[in-house]
Amino acid sequence: xxxxxxxxxxxxxxxxxxxxxxxxxxxxxxxxxxxxxxxxxxxxxxxxxxxxxxxxxxxxxxxxxxxxxxxxxxxxxxxxxxxxxxxxxxxxxxxxxxxxxxxxxxxxxxxxxxxxxxxxxxxxxxxxxxxxxxxxxxxxxxxxxxxxxxxx
Amino acid sequence: xxxxxxxxxxxxxxxxxxxxxxxxxxxxxxxxxxxxxxxxxxxxxxxxxxxxxxxxxxxxxxxxxxxxxxxxxxxxxxxxxxxxxxxxxxxxxxxxxxxxxxxxxxxxxxxxxxxxxxxxxxxxxxxxxxxxxxxxxxxxxxxxxxxxxxxx
Numbered sequence: 001x002x003x004x005x006x007x008x009x010x011x012x013x014x015x016x017x018x019x020x021x022x023x024x025x026x027x028x029x030x031x032x033x034x035x036x037x038x039x040x041x042x043x044x045x046x047x048x049x050x051x052x053x054x055x056x057x058x059x060x061x062x063x064x065x066x067x068x069x070x071x072x073x074x075x076x077x078x079x080x081x082x083x084x085x086x087x088x089x090x091x092x093x094x095x096x097x098x099x100x101x102x103x104x105x106x107x108x109x110x111x112x113x114x115x116x117x118x119x120x121x122x123x124x125x126x127x128x129x130x131x132x133x134x135x136x137x138x139x140x141x142x143x144x145x146x147x148x149x150x151x152x
Numbered sequence: 153x154x155x156x157x158x159x160x161x162x163x164x165x166x167x168x169x170x171x172x173x174x175x176x177x178x179x180x181x182x183x184x185x186x187x188x189x190x191x192x193x194x195x196x197x198x199x200x201x202x203x204x205x206x207x208x209x210x211x212x213x214x215x216x217x218x219x220x221x222x223x224x225x226x227x228x229x230x231x232x233x234x235x236x237x238x239x240x241x242x243x244x245x246x247x248x249x250x251x252x253x254x255x256x257x258x259x260x261x262x263x264x265x266x267x268x269x270x271x272x273x274x275x276x277x278x279x280x281x282x283x284x285x286x287x288x289x290x291x292x293x294x295x296x297x298x299x300x301x302x303x304x
Contacts, residue, residue: 010260013182013245014175016252023166023173030165033295064255085255090290091279092251093165095244100168103216103237108162112297121283123293127243128280130287131273138242142273143185145264 019063022091024048024056029082029089034112065089067102090116094125161169171215172241176200181217181234181241186264189231217241246277 019028024046031045043053057080060066066085068078094114101110114123127136164233172178176198183197209232212218217238220230246266253262266275279288 006162006293010254010258010263012249012256012258012262013179015256015258017175017178020246021173021175021178023169024215025253026169026173027165030163030295034297057166085159087290088251088255090293091277092244092247093295094279094293095247096168096172099240099244102240103240104164104167104171106162106167109298110164111162112295114293114295116281117285117292117294123288124282125243125288126280126282127246128278129268129279130276132268135280135282136275136277138239140269141242141266142247142269143182143245143264143266145186146262 003123016092019060019065020092022056024052025060028053028056028060029086030093032066032080032082032086033090033093037081039078039080042080060086091125094123095127098125168244171212171217172244174208176204177212178207178245180205180212181238182245184232184234184238185242185245189233191230191232194232211300212238243277246275247279250277 008124020029027046028042031042036042036045037042039050039053039057042048042057043050046053048056057066061068066080067083069081071079073075097114114125115121116123127138128134129136162241172181179195183194188194188197190204191202191209194200194209195202198205209218213220213232217235218232219235221233223229223231239290249266266277267273268275279290280286281288
């Protein structure tokens with residue numbers, strides 16, 4: 001294994017975390033998935049300072065997961081919306097929520113859930129492989145170092 | 153929606169992030185999934201100070217995702233291994249890696265991949281619903297506030 005590469009940009013975990021590996025960023029994204037779009041709503045919801053919120057929204061926009069869409073011209077005001085890249089974080093967020101519900105149970109009812117739009121049924125997320133077209137169990141898979149073609 | 157509950161322990165995203173929402177913690181867990189078990193290996197691999205590493209390992213053990221297993225008696229030395237709770241983070245990590253590979257491509261080859269143990273084929277993770285027994289598309293689901301039974 002090329003050890004020192006693991007924390008460079010070659011590592012997808014590190015790259016992914018450079019976007020979501022900050023607690024505020026992920027909570028802002030959770031709010032976006034809940035339908036929140038406006039600065040003041042984020043602020044009220046998160047109890048975060050305007051300065052920190054503005055900074056995190058800017059970083060999420062720069063990363064490409066949020067985009068600003070004007071909703072008013074005078075004065076100019078923006079909605080913050082998930083891009084395709086942002087929406088594609090749904091499976092990651094869903095798996096995290098499912099894991100926390102199972103392993104870090106709370107006596108309080110969760111203030112939100114993930115449901116199917118058509119029936120309102122709770123989603124019961126499971127890992128699946130697109131090529132095999134079947135659910136994947138954890139013990140069937142492994143994270144393994146990539147063979148370096150340059151060393152062949 | 154009960155706004156102020158969202159950042160308390162009722163929110164599964166916040167609870168989940170209290171464990172993995174720290175870049176070092178998630179990178180340590182990535183190393184565990186890669187088979188790394190010993191303090192010195194983590195340190196070499198991550199380029200992290202011994203103090204910070206010891207602190208993070210302790211927090212991951214306290215959270216229940218890692219456990220210490222003695223491998224030597226004199227002096228006493230421990231392996232750090234994923235618990236069931238830790239192993240269950242696989243789907244979250246896998247979805248994050250898949251997202252980063254698609255949306256944050258790198259010119260460098262990833263130093264690791266997720267494969268099936270039996271064939272070595274790359275896993276192509278997809279979201280699936282255990283009750284419907286079918287893959288889930290993002291536009292079919294929604295994160296929605298929970299109806300508060302106390303308000304009925």
